[in-house]
Amino acid sequence: GESVGLHLPTLSVQEGDNSIINCAYSNSASDYFIWYKQESGKGPQFIIDIRSNMDKRQGQRVTVLLNKTVKHLSLQIAATQPGDSAVYFCAERRGGGSNYKLTFGKGTLLTVNP
Amino acid sequence: KAGVTQTPRYLIKTRGQQVTLSCSPISGHRSVSWYQQTPGQGLQFLFEYFSETQRNKGNFPGRFSGRQFSNSRSEMNVSTLELGDSALYLCASSSTGGTEAFFGQGTRLTVV
Numbered sequence: 001g002e003s004v005g006l007h008l009p010t011l012s013v014q015e016g017d018n019s020i021i022n023c024a025y026s027n028s029a030s031d032y033f034i035w036y037k038q039e040s041g042k043g044p045q046f047i048i049d050i051r052s053n054m055d056k057r058q059g060q061r062v063t064v065l066l067n068k069t070v071k072h073l074s075l076q077i078a079a080t081q082p083g084d085s086a087v088y089f090c091a092e093r094r095g096g097g098s099n100y101k102l103t104f105g106k107g108t109l110l111t112v113n114p
Numbered sequence: 115k116a117g118v119t120q121t122p123r124y125l126i127k128t129r130g131q132q133v134t135l136s137c138s139p140i141s142g143h144r145s146v147s148w149y150q151q152t153p154g155q156g157l158q159f160l161f162e163y164f165s166e167t168q169r170n171k172g173n174f175p176g177r178f179s180g181r182q183f184s185n186s187r188s189e190m191n192v193s194t195l196e197l198g199d200s201a202l203y204l205c206a207s208s209s210t211g212g213t214e215a216f217f218g219q220g221t222r223l224t225v226v
Contacts, residue, residue: 032213043118043204043217044157089157093213101170102147102206102215106156 012111019077021108023090026071030092033066034102035075038087044104047075047088077110085112116141120205120218127225132193135221139186139207145169146188147215148180151202160203163188195225 013019025033031052036044050057050064050073057064063076073090087107093100119138127133139146147170148160159172163182180190186207192199202222206215 034213041219043206043219044215045217046214049213099164099169100213101159101162103159104149104157 009106010109010111012113013080015080015082015112015114017080019075019080019084019110019112021075021077021088021090021110023073023075023105024071025073025090025092025105027092027094027103028068028071030094032093033064033073034091034093035062035064036089036091036104037084038089038107040086044089080110080112082112082114085110118205118207118216118218120203120221122221123219124222125224127195127223129195129197129225131195132191133195133223134189134191135203135205135223137188137190137205137207137218139188139205140216143207143209143216144186145208145210146182146186147206147208148188148190149204149206150174151204151220152200157204160190192223197225199223200225 032049034049035047037047038044048059048062048064050066055066061078065074087109089104089107091102091104095101121136145164147162149157151157161180162170166182177193182188202220204217204220206217208215
């Protein structure tokens with residue numbers, strides 16, 4: 001079926017620690033997996049994506065890992081800061097040509113304690 | 115460049131009424147998608163428009179409809195509102211084939 005789900009609904013970390021947010025997916029036909037961050041009162045904001053034929057991609061303080069064997073996606077945030085407190089969504093993109101559809105997971109609330 | 119603009123930001127309606135929400139995408143973006151966000155269901159895809167045509171549709175009843183104009187601005191309409199339609203409605207625009215969808219701040223709809 002079509003579903004993107006999360007292992008943990010909430011995550012609380014200390015400032016400066018590393019955070020790991022996990023996501024499971026069920027559809028192997030997705031060509032990209034994407035992480036979004038949603039701060040309170042705002043719409044989701046793109047963080048990083050990873051193509052389905054890759055297993056790791058790094059950005060600024062963030063790393064996304066993709067394990068296709070177990071259909072698992074994770075977002076690692078290094079040196080977590082209070083400004084990282086938000087809900088994080090994983091999403092998968094499916095489609096072809098110029099026609100794509102994003103399916104989002106339910107989200108993980110990350111709270112960073114000072 | 116201006117971001118995605120949704121109007122109004124907040125709306126209170128009564129059961130049975132209908133509502134129209136508006137979304138202006140980023141200039142040059144032809145794809146506009148609509149999502150419903152609730153605490154229990156998360157972000158659920160409503161539909162996507164591209165060049166004035168509905169390209170994809172989620173699993174919502176026919177009370178939910180939308181359209182896109184020639185300037186790519188989009189509207190969504192919900193008729194015969196139910197209490198369960200209370201949600202944050204988000205619009206996202208993207209360029210052709212891009213993975214990055216740019217979201218507006220949403221319209222918070224409360225049905226009483």
